[in-house]
Amino acid sequence: MQTNDQLLGAIEHYLGEICYPEDPERLYAPISYSLTMSGKRLRPMLLMLTCGIFTDRPDTAMPAAAAVEVFHNFTLLHDDIMDNAAMRRGNPSVYAKWGQNIAILSGDAMLISAYQQLSKMPAELLPRLLSRFNTMAIEVCEGQQYDMDFESRERVTVEEYLHMIELKTSALLTGATVLGAIIGGASEEDTQLLHRFALELGLAFQLQDDLLDSYGDERLGKAIGGDILKGKKTFLMVTALDRASDEDFQTLRSIYRDPQISAEEKINTVKTIYDKLEVKRQTELQIGLRFERALCTLDQLSVQTADTQRLRDYASSLIGRKK
Amino acid sequence: MQTNDQLLGAIEHYLGEICYPEDPERLYAPISYSLTMSGKRLRPMLLMLTCGIFTDRPDTAMPAAAAVEVFHNFTLLHDDIMDNAAMRRGNPSVYAKWGQNIAILSGDAMLISAYQQLSKMPAELLPRLLSRFNTMAIEVCEGQQYDMDFESRERVTVEEYLHMIELKTSALLTGATVLGAIIGGASEEDTQLLHRFALELGLAFQLQDDLLDSYGDERLGKAIGGDILKGKKTFLMVTALDRASDEDFQTLRSIYRDPQISAEEKINTVKTIYDKLEVKRQTELQIGLRFERALCTLDQLSVQTADTQRLRDYASSLIGRKK
Numbered sequence: 327m328q329t330n331d332q333l334l335g336a337i338e339h340y341l342g343e344i345c346y347p348e349d350p351e352r353l354y355a356p357i358s359y360s361l362t363m364s365g366k367r368l369r370p371m372l373l374m375l376t377c378g379i380f381t382d383r384p385d386t387a388m389p390a391a392a393a394v395e396v397f398h399n400f401t402l403l404h405d406d407i408m409d410n411a412a413m414r415r416g417n418p419s420v421y422a423k424w425g426q427n428i429a430i431l432s433g434d435a436m437l438i439s440a441y442q443q444l445s446k447m448p449a450e451l452l453p454r455l456l457s458r459f460n461t462m463a464i465e466v467c468e469g470q471q472y473d474m475d476f477e478s479r480e481r482v483t484v485e486e487y488l489h490m491i492e493l494k495t496s497a498l499l500t501g502a503t504v505l506g507a508i509i510g511g512a513s514e515e516d517t518q519l520l521h522r523f524a525l526e527l528g529l530a531f532q533l534q535d536d537l538l539d540s541y542g543d544e545r546l547g548k549a550i551g552g553d554i555l556k557g558k559k560t561f562l563m564v565t566a567l568d569r570a571s572d573e574d575f576q577t578l579r580s581i582y583r584d585p586q587i588s589a590e591e592k593i594n595t596v597k598t599i600y601d602k603l604e605v606k607r608q609t610e611l612q613i614g615l616r617f618e619r620a621l622c623t624l625d626q627l628s629v630q631t632a633d634t635q636r637l638r639d640y641a642s643s644l645i646g647r648k649k
Numbered sequence: 650m651q652t653n654d655q656l657l658g659a660i661e662h663y664l665g666e667i668c669y670p671e672d673p674e675r676l677y678a679p680i681s682y683s684l685t686m687s688g689k690r691l692r693p694m695l696l697m698l699t700c701g702i703f704t705d706r707p708d709t710a711m712p713a714a715a716a717v718e719v720f721h722n723f724t725l726l727h728d729d730i731m732d733n734a735a736m737r738r739g740n741p742s743v744y745a746k747w748g749q750n751i752a753i754l755s756g757d758a759m760l761i762s763a764y765q766q767l768s769k770m771p772a773e774l775l776p777r778l779l780s781r782f783n784t785m786a787i788e789v790c791e792g793q794q795y796d797m798d799f800e801s802r803e804r805v806t807v808e809e810y811l812h813m814i815e816l817k818t819s820a821l822l823t824g825a826t827v828l829g830a831i832i833g834g835a836s837e838e839d840t841q842l843l844h845r846f847a848l849e850l851g852l853a854f855q856l857q858d859d860l861l862d863s864y865g866d867e868r869l870g871k872a873i874g875g876d877i878l879k880g881k882k883t884f885l886m887v888t889a890l891d892r893a894s895d896e897d898f899q900t901l902r903s904i905y906r907d908p909q910i911s912a913e914e915k916i917n918t919v920k921t922i923y924d925k926l927e928v929k930r931q932t933e934l935q936i937g938l939r940f941e942r943a944l945c946t947l948d949q950l951s952v953q954t955a956d957t958q959r960l961r962d963y964a965s966s967l968i969g970r971k972k
Contacts, residue, residue: 346758353794407752427731428799430753434727435790436735438761438783445779453772458780460765471676474750 330371330640337370340388341395344443347432356420356432357439360399363415368644369394369498375637378518379508379629386448387509390455393443394502397459400436401466401498403429408474437463447509454508462501469494476559480579487564488529496528516627523623530616530645536560537609540597551593557582562605566596570604591598617645653694653963660693662720663711667766679743679755680762683722685739691967692717692821696829699843699962702952704832710832712769713778717825719766720782723759724789724821726752731797760786770832777831785824792817799882803902810887811852819851839950845857853939853968859883860932863920874916880905884935886927887921892926940968 328336341361346354357516371389377384405411406419406428413419421429440459472490476482503524507517540562542550553560557579566578578599581592600606620641624634651659653725664684669677693714701707728734729742730752736742739863744752770778799805826847830840863885865873876883880902889901901922904915923929943964947957 347791350791350794350798351793352798404753407753430727430730431790431794431797432755434760435787437757437788438786441779442783442787445776445783449776452779453768456768456775458765460761460768463761464758464765467754467761468670468673468676470754471673474754475673475675509821564869 330375330533330636333374333403334371336385336388337369337374337391337395338364340392341367344392344439346368346405346439352424352428353432353435353589356403356424356428357436359423360403360414361396362422363417365399365415367395368399369502370500371640372524372637373502375640376503377510378506379633379637380507380512380516383465384510385507387506389443390509393440393459393506394462394498396436396443397440397466398498400433400440401470403433403436407433407575408470412415426595451509455505458501458504458508460644462505464499465493465497465501469497477631479559481567482559482564484564485560487561488509488557491529491532491561492525495532496525499528499531500524502524513628516629519623519626523620525622526616526620527641527644530613530620533561533609533613533616535607536562537613539613540593540600541606551589551596552621554593554596555582555589562600562609565608566600566605567602570599574599574603617641617647653698653959655692656674656697657690659708659711660690660697660714660718661687663715664690667715667719667762669762675747675751676755676758679726679747679751680759682746683726683737683743683759684719686740688722688738690718692721692825694959694963695822695847696825696832698963699826700807700833701829702950702956702960703830703839705836706828707833709771710829712766713828713832713881714825716763716766716782717821717828719759720763720786720789721821723756723763724793726759728757728793731793740831774832778828781824781831785820785828786861788820788824792820802882803866804890805882805887807884807887807891809910810882810884814855814884815848815853818855819848822847822851822854836951839952842949846943849939849943849946850964850967853936853943856884856932856936856939857968859885860929860936863916863923864929874912874919876879876917877916878912885923885932889923889926889928892928893922897922897926936968940964940970 344361366468373391373394374384374387374536377387402414406414406421407426410421411419412422419429420432424432428540444455444459445452469490469492472486473494476487476490485533503520504517507520512520528554536553539553539560540551553563563578567575570578578596581587581595584592587595621638625631627634667684668786671677672748680902696714696717697707697710700710725737726743728948729737729744730749733744734742737744742752743755746765747755767778767782768775792813792815795809796817799813823844826843830843859876862876862883863874876886886901890898893901901919904910904918910918944961947961948954950957
């Protein structure tokens with residue numbers, strides 16, 4: 327049986343073999359560029375591993391896995407324009423490298439390219455796959471819109487934040503997982519359970535991302551406090567705003583804009599408030615809770631526990647836990 | 650039998666009935682806004698009329714017709730950002746009304762919405778329709794990229810220009826027409842002929858659009874010379890550049906940028922060169938030639954001439970000719 331590393335290699339190989347025309351060069355070069363800036367390939371991995379629970383031939387799912395990965399990279403490309411982000415995974419973003427208009431149009435072509443990949447799936451599956459893919463795609467747009475709306479709002483509740491994350495982050499994970507289940511031939515009930523699994527996993531995953539930005543992880547070697555300096559409404563921030571005194575509330579909402587205060591001091595001040603309000607502990611509790619729920623959902627599937635082991639191991643590695 | 654006006658009414662009705670969620674409001678309101686800024690509905694009309702050649706029940710094609718129209722409006726939405734265009738069909742563009750980020754994201758959602766419409770078509774047709782739709786969509790992106798590339802180039806040949814228009818304008822017309830043929834159950838040969846018809850019609854249509862911008866049409870009441878003032882490489886301009894003396898070439902390439910010269914004088918100077926080089930006559934010849942070719946292609950279809958009459962009449966009305 328294939329290991330997860332071998333599966334990742336197969337996904338990379340498939341993505342590398344997608345042929346884009348040479349011309350017009352400024353339409354297609356940014357697509358190849360962003361697809362080779364290799365990420366974790368989390369979404370196609372989830373799709374393939376889920377499919378593998380139900381069939382011995384999950385490799386037939388590869389075009390759908392590629393569709394989901396190409397779609398994910400399309401969202402990053404357009405998000406970078408909206409966020410005015412010059413860097414992506416340690417390289418210049420398409421937006422920074424080619425400019426806004428190229429980034430808009432290449433992104434559009436990439437979204438279409440995702441559908442081109444999906445359309446390679448067997449005809450008898452296509453209506454269901456297309457419908458599910460569309461739902462995933464529109465939910466991600468809704469999540470991005472809520473995220474942008476939150477930027478200009480004074481208050482965002484924890485519930486609103488979690489709903490936004492369900493759309494912006496979890497929708498791609500649930501989409502990938504459910505597509506894998508459909509292709510594998512899972513029952514309707516198992517498909518629903520896997521949707522639930524991916525939803526909770528996505529929440530745990532995003533909350534951990536939020537946590538690491540403020541509290542770091544030596545494995546990432548990433549600068550700490552980027553979200554704090556941008557005044558971004560993360561799970562930590564909305565939790566803190568929810569619990570803060572009026573004075574702390576004002577500090578949290580305004581300090582990041584103050585040109586008189588150094589970056590280090592801003593980060594320290596916000597984290598001191600976080601500590602006082604037990605924000606870190608709350609976030610860790612939520613991550614643990616969501617992750618447990620995700621794994622418990624897998625227990626309820628109609629398959630042998632051994633069949634889900636690879637998916638469990640992969641999910642655990644994402645959240646950095648042994649299970 | 651339905652008249653073309655009734656068909657247009659049915660298309661408007663269907664488009665108006667597409668339900669978009671209320672939230673997030675800033676994602677969906679721009680979509681409804683741009684779909685109600687009623688255009689000619691040229692592409693769904695072509696799809697439905699083509700389908701009607703082969704079946705008595707072309708109304709089953711309505712979701713595909715809507716998909717093509719929604720896709721077309723998505724391209725306008727993103728084009729307006731790339732062109733920095735404040736107005737669209739006499740109203741503020743989505744870009745001007747809601748800003749760049751909303752226009753990017755709503756456009757993305759609109760592209761997905763086009764696929765949602767397409768996915769309502771019968772399952773047995775979906776693989777072919779999806780594949781053809783994808784081809785159409787990516788060709789339009791390629792055409793837009795070539796158009797942007799041409800802006801910064803000194804010379805563009807007439808052949809290059811026509812190739813760009815085949816992608817940017819004709820691809821949507823060929824896509825709509827071929828989708829209609831597939832849904833109607835046309836033979837492979839008839840489908841190929843209809844592709845050819847729409848390709849030539851699209852060229853005639855775009856060249857006429859180029860011509861009207863410089864020479865006007867009292868029916869439109871549009872300002873004349875907009876393309877000249879922007880230095881846009883239209884069919885008229887690339888034809889003139891191809892034939893111009895060195896001196897006229899320099900004038901054509903630089904006069905639109907000269908802040909010392911009035912708009913009226915710029916337009917008059919360029920049109921004087923156009924007249925000297927017989928650009929208007931050349932363009933009219935091309936429009937006539939392409940339009941004749943389009944109609945001749947319809948003669949070769951395996952159906953009775955009477956069955957194609959409505960499509961002929963509609964094509965003629967587009968180019969403003971009696972046939």
